[in-house]
Amino acid sequence: MVSGACPACGALVLVGEAFCEQCGHALGVAGCTACGAPAVGADGYCENCGMLQPSERDHVEIELEVAAGVSDRGLRHSRNEDAMALTAVGTAADTMAVGVVCDGVSTSLRPEEASQTAADTAVAALAQQLGEGADPETATREAVRLAAEAVFALAEQDEDAPACTYVSAVAGGRQVTVGWVGDSRAYWLGSGSEVLTGDDATPGTHMLTAWLGADAGEVVPHIRTFTPDGPGVVLLCSDGLWNYHSDPAALAAVALNATPRAAAQRLVRLALEAGGHDNITVLVIPFGPGDQSEATAVFPKEQS
Amino acid sequence: MTDFTMRVDQNKYLPAGGEEVHAIVTVEASGPIERAPTVEAAEIIIVDTSGSMSYDKIAEARKAARAAIDTLRDGVYFAVVAGNHEAQIIFPDRAGLVPATPESRNAAREAVSRLVAEGGTAMGRWLRRAADLFSDYQQAYPGAIKHAILLTDGKNEHERAPEFAANLAYCTGKFVCDCRGVGVDWVVAELRQIASTLLGSVMDIRRPEDLEADFRAMTQAAMGKTVADVALRLWTPRAAKLNFVKQVSPTLEDLTGRRTEVDALTGDYPTGAWGGESREYHINVRVPAGNVGQEMRAGLVRLVLPESGEVLAKGNILAQWSDDPVQSTRINPRVAHYTGQQELASLIQEGLQARTDGDLDTATARLGKARGIAEKAGNEETAKLLDKVIEVDPDTGTARLRRDVDKADEIALDTRSVRTVRMRKDPEA
Numbered sequence: 001m002v003s004g005a006c007p008a009c010g011a012l013v014l015v016g017e018a019f020c021e022q023c024g025h026a027l028g029v030a031g032c033t034a035c036g037a038p039a040v041g042a043d044g045y046c047e048n049c050g051m052l053q054p055s056e057r058d059h060v061e062i063e064l065e066v067a068a069g070v071s072d073r074g075l076r077h078s079r080n081e082d083a084m085a086l087t088a089v090g091t092a093a094d095t096m097a098v099g100v101v102c103d104g105v106s107t108s109l110r111p112e113e114a115s116q117t118a119a120d121t122a123v124a125a126l127a128q129q130l131g132e133g134a135d136p137e138t139a140t141r142e143a144v145r146l147a148a149e150a151v152f153a154l155a156e157q158d159e160d161a162p163a164c165t166y167v168s169a170v171a172g173g174r175q176v177t178v179g180w181v182g183d184s185r186a187y188w189l190g191s192g193s194e195v196l197t198g199d200d201a202t203p204g205t206h207m208l209t210a211w212l213g214a215d216a217g218e219v220v221p222h223i224r225t226f227t228p229d230g231p232g233v234v235l236l237c238s239d240g241l242w243n244y245h246s247d248p249a250a251l252a253a254v255a256l257n258a259t260p261r262a263a264a265q266r267l268v269r270l271a272l273e274a275g276g277h278d279n280i281t282v283l284v285i286p287f288g289p290g291d292q293s294e295a296t297a298v299f300p301k302e303q304s
Numbered sequence: 305m306t307d308f309t310m311r312v313d314q315n316k317y318l319p320a321g322g323e324e325v326h327a328i329v330t331v332e333a334s335g336p337i338e339r340a341p342t343v344e345a346a347e348i349i350i351v352d353t354s355g356s357m358s359y360d361k362i363a364e365a366r367k368a369a370r371a372a373i374d375t376l377r378d379g380v381y382f383a384v385v386a387g388n389h390e391a392q393i394i395f396p397d398r399a400g401l402v403p404a405t406p407e408s409r410n411a412a413r414e415a416v417s418r419l420v421a422e423g424g425t426a427m428g429r430w431l432r433r434a435a436d437l438f439s440d441y442q443q444a445y446p447g448a449i450k451h452a453i454l455l456t457d458g459k460n461e462h463e464r465a466p467e468f469a470a471n472l473a474y475c476t477g478k479f480v481c482d483c484r485g486v487g488v489d490w491v492v493a494e495l496r497q498i499a500s501t502l503l504g505s506v507m508d509i510r511r512p513e514d515l516e517a518d519f520r521a522m523t524q525a526a527m528g529k530t531v532a533d534v535a536l537r538l539w540t541p542r543a544a545k546l547n548f549v550k551q552v553s554p555t556l557e558d559l560t561g562r563r564t565e566v567d568a569l570t571g572d573y574p575t576g577a578w579g580g581e582s583r584e585y586h587i588n589v590r591v592p593a594g595n596v597g598q599e600m601r602a603g604l605v606r607l608v609l610p611e612s613g614e615v616l617a618k619g620n621i622l623a624q625w626s627d628d629p630v631q632s633t634r635i636n637p638r639v640a641h642y643t644g645q646q647e648l649a650s651l652i653q654e655g656l657q658a659r660t661d662g663d664l665d666t667a668t669a670r671l672g673k674a675r676g677i678a679e680k681a682g683n684e685e686t687a688k689l690l691d692k693v694i695e696v697d698p699d700t701g702t703a704r705l706r707r708d709v710d711k712a713d714e715i716a717l718d719t720r721s722v723r724t725v726r727m728r729k730d731p732e733a
Contacts, residue, residue, distance in 0.1 A: 034594075035542075045601040045620075048569075050541035050591070052599040078599040078624050 055079060057112065061261065062086045066097040068260035069283040070268045074240055075276030081106060082238045082281035083115035083164075085123035089130045089172075096136075096172025098126045099283040100143075103184050103238040105163040105211055114151045114162035118212050122147040122168055136170040136177035137223050143168060144179055144221040148212045155214035163213030166221070167197060169234045171285045176234050177225045182211045185242050189255050190232015190287070193248035196224060206239065231288035232256070233263065240280035241271045260284040306530045306578065307334045308607055310617035313638040316624045317631035318593070325589045325602040327621040328552070328638040332582040333531070343530050344448035346381040346401055346441050347523065348434045348479075349373070352456040353386040357421035361457055361486060364512035368519035369416045372453060375523035376404040381445075383437055384412055387430035388423030389462040393437070401441050424462035427498065428471030430454065435475040442478070447533070447611070449577050450479035451526040452502075453519065457487045460494050472501050477533075480504050480576045482522055485719070486512055488711040492718045500557060503576035508719040510712045528579035531609070534616065535564075535572040536585065539604040542569060545590040549573050552642040553584035556649050556722040564610075572610055586642050591623055599624040638727060641681065645724040648677045648686070652721040656714065659693075664705060672696060672703025682728045689717040 031038045037048035044053050057080040058073040066088045073080040081104030089096045102118040104111025122143040129139035144166060155161035165182025176196070178186040183199040183206065200210035200222075212219055233255050245251055245267075254270060255263040263284045271280040314327035349372050351365050369384060376382055381401035386394045395415040396402045431454070438450045460468060475481075481502035483495040486509040499506045509515055536559070540546050551557040563571040575583070589602045603621035608614060626632050655670030671694040678687040692713040695704045 034598075045604075046541075047539075048542050050544070050601040050623075051594065052601065074597075076597045076627065078597055 052078060057083075057116075060084070061264075063261045064088055064097075066095055066260075067099060067283065067285040068264050069099065069101075069236075069281070070261070070264040071281040072240075072268050072272065072276075072279065074279050075272060077106075077279055079112060080279045081111040081115055081164075082240065082279040083112070083119040084236075084281050084283055085119040086283060087123050087127050089127050094172070096130060096170055097234075097285045098123060098130065098168070098170050099234075099236050099285055100126070100166070100168045101184050101236040101238055101281050101283055102147075102167075102212075103165040103182070103240075103279070103281070105165070105208065105213070108160050108163040108213060110154065110162045111164060113154055114164040114213065117150045117154060118147040118164050118166055121150040122166065126168065126170060130170065136172075136175070137179075137225060140168055140170065140177055140179035140223050141221060144181060144212075144219060148181075148216070148219040151212040152214045152216075161214035161216075163211045163216065165200075165208070165238070166212055167236050169236055169283075169285060171234050171287045175225055175227050176287060177223065178234075179221045179223045181219055181221050182208050184236070184238050184281075187235040187237070187248055187251055188226060188228060188232060189235055189248060189252035190228060191230040193232075193252040195246075195248060196226055196234075198222065228287060231286075233260075234285040234287055235267075236281075236283040236285070237267070238279060238281040240276075240278035241267055241282055243278060244271050244274035255284060260286055306580070308332070308578075308617040309334075310605065310607060310619040312605070312619040312621055313636050314621060315631075315634050315636045315639070316599075316622040317626040317628075317634070318623055319629070319632040320596050320625055320627055321593045322623075322625065322632065323590050323593050324547075325591055325621060325623050326636070326639045326643075327587050327603070328636070328642055329536075329585040329587060329605050329619060329621075330582060330638075331536075331585070331607055331617060333578045334580055344445045345527065345529070346438060346445070346448060346450050346479075347372075347376055347526060348383050348385060348401075348437060348452040349519075350385045350387055350391075350430050350434060350452055350454045351416075351419065352388070352425065352458065353419050353421050353423070354388045354425045354456075354458055355422050356425075356458045356489065359421075361512045362419060362421040364515045365455060365486075366416050366419055368455070368515035369419075370413050371516045371520040372523040373404075373409050373412045373416070375520050375527065376409070377527055378404055380404045380527070381441055382408075382412070383434075384416060385430055385433055386419055387425070387427065387456075389426045389429075390423070391426075391430040391433035393433065394419065399440075401437055425456065425458045425460055426463035426468075427454065427456060427460050427494070428463050428468040431475045431481065431498070431502075432471045434481075435478045438479045449526070449529045449532045451529070451577065452479055452481040452504075453522055453526075454481055454483045454495075454498065455515070455519075456483070456485060456490050456495070458489050459491050472498065476501055477574065482526075483507075484509050484515070484518060484522075485715070486515060488715055490715075492715060496719075496722070503574060505555065506719055506722075508712070508716050510716065525579070529577040530579055531616075532577045533610065534575045534578050535608050535610045536575055537566060537570060537572050537606040537608045537610075538587065539570045539606075540589055541591060541600065541602065543592045544602065546571075547588040547590055548586070550586045550646070551575070551583060552586045552645060553582075553724050553726060556646060556724060559585075572608070575607075584638075584642065586639070586646070587621060589621065594623070594625050596625045596627045641727045642724065644677055644681050645683075648674055648681065648683065649721045649724075651677070652686070652690070652717060656693075656718050659705065668694070668703050668705050671705070675703065681725065683725050685723075686717070686720065689713060689720065693717060 032046035034051035651674035659667035
């Protein structure tokens with residue numbers, strides 16, 4: 001389940017692809033990752049040794065020109081209940097990067113569906129709203145509303161409703177707009193690194209006080225617009241990262257001076273090395289007023 | 305058609321290096337509320353007519369057999385077998401089973417009223433005769449419900465153990481048999497062996513006059529069965545060791561040795577016929593330990609019709625390794641409850657055996673402990689029966705065997721030791 005070369009033509013094939021994009025070669029289902037038996041059932045369990053197979057979501061990387069994201073199962077959970085989505089809106093000259101990170105609530109049922117649904121719904125709504133000219137705050141409010149509705153609709157009777165957190169960022173022009181529900185965070189890393197969000201959780205615990213889900217009541221997102229005074233990086237992450245590394249300056253030291261993808265990979269690796277107790281999701285969105293084509297963000301100090 | 309649902313209760317989390325997986329599988333069949341008139345069924349009533357059945361016992365047995373005959377719905381094929389050291393089909397007077405009609409019921413009632421008590425006891429021969437009747441019927445009606453009632457009052461004296469064993473093996477899988485012992489001269493272990501093998505129940509009937517109501521109820525229950533020959537099909541991983549498969553509700557029944565191989569990793573365990581009812585199974589699998597964070601399917605449980613392979617319900621038994629002790633040390637309440645019920649039954653059976661063998665210390669210890677578990681787990685009926693055999697000082701907790709114990713109480717305690725109670729509070733509900 002890793003990216004590699006097509007056995008027929010040698011072209012690069014990506015995680016989760018069933019056919020080679022280049023030559024159409026069927027990549028086939030690999031054997032069980034635990035015992036090698038070619039007998040993995042449709043439900044993901046090996047029919048020989050019983051092991052649950054890694055899913056496509058165990059490790060996901062997204063790379064766009066404007067930003068990148070990495071999501072990883074971690075070392076202690078059997079599946080990745082985090083989800084992320086990333087897109088770019090606008091023209092080449094005037095691009096806005098839009099990112100969403102959602103963390104499924106483990107104590108709810110099917111949290112991985114909740115997070116994926118919320119992230120997909122929100123990023124589509126943001127793209128549409130911004131494309132139609134809505135301001136980022138209005139677009140964010142609408143995206144949260146639609147994502148909350150979609151997660152609400154996942155609930156079936158007589159079960160704990162699927163639930164997840166939400167954090168999004170719209171970075172473009174001279175401003176960054178973040179919106180959040182729950183304890184996934186947005187950071188500004190650069191000149192004056194800081195946490196942009198305030199966790200919806202009982203202080204000192206992971207007890208959420210707000211989330212998306214049928215049992216959440218009315219969802220009112222926090223929305224904040226921020227004007228950086230120099231280039232830097234907007235970091236969106238689940239608590240799988242900030243549980244280990246929450247200090248903005250320390251995160252900046254790792255995330256800056258790298259391509260977005262490399263920065264996201266480094267941050268995830270950092271959390272894995274610290275124990276990887278939870279799922280880890282990191283979105284890195286470079287922000288450089290007036291210089292959108294510069295994909296590598298650098299310390300303002302070094303720029304001067 | 306009967307709808308089946310399956311639910312698996314377990315704590316799937318194992319500590320690092322953990323290998324033992326326990327699960328309680330609850331199967332519920334929602335049968336029709338009314339009887340099941342469309343289902344083909346056959347019933348054979350086997351009545352002990354040995355010499356010891358004389359006087360009131362044979363009179364009450366006649367009444368009971370008549371009650372059973374009256375309870376058969378129209379069209380159910382039936383016969384009545386009188387058993388002593390031989391087996392005699394007293395109804396019908398021609399070969400094979402006949403369908404119940406007002407006329408055939410009358411004829412059967414008439415035949416039953418002529419039953420007399422004489423001769424010995426050879427239950428294996430009675431059962432073999434019933435099996436042959438069912439086999440002929442089975443040819444014409446595959447998939448039908450086949451049920452027998454066996455009533456006895458005595459020990460299986462006129463048949464050597466090997467013959468009995470061979471006869472019982474001959475009957476295995478051919479029909480379901482519920483057994484009833486009346487009086488105090490029958491042997492619990494013998495009827496338990498028959499009922500276990502033939503997937504039925506055993507009950508003690510203290511007074512002959514209680515037989516009639518019991519036979520009616522038993523026949524009614526048989527008429528409520530809608531699906532015959534259901535099997536529990538269990539897949540386990542190649543490297544796993546299946547420790548046991550036990551029915552734990554409504555009664556304890558170890559099915560581990562009853563496996564029929566389906567393939568290298570899969571076996572079928574017989575469960576007999578189902579009506580609207582619920583049963584629970586305790587499955588224990590030992591799996592090779594995985595890494596923390598890994599999840600394994602330790603068992604795939606399916607309820608199937610083995611003939612067609614049709615799957616009626618299924619569920620997963622899982623194992624997931626965790627380094628969080630809060631997760632891995634939790635014991636599923638249902639697993640705990642039925643583990644306790646199994647311990648209770650063992651304590652009673654061992655205690656009674658020790659008492660019979662004259663090992664009074666062991667008997668006192670086992671039965672005293674059983675009394676405590678029965679009280680805690682909510683086995684009220686069992687607690688009451690234990691009180692007739694053992695006295696526990698409420699202040700000191702000291703247990704003492706009672707000197708004079710009614711044989712009927714001892715039999716009842718032994719017979720009913722395999723009947724479990726459901727959890728008092730269902731935390732999931």
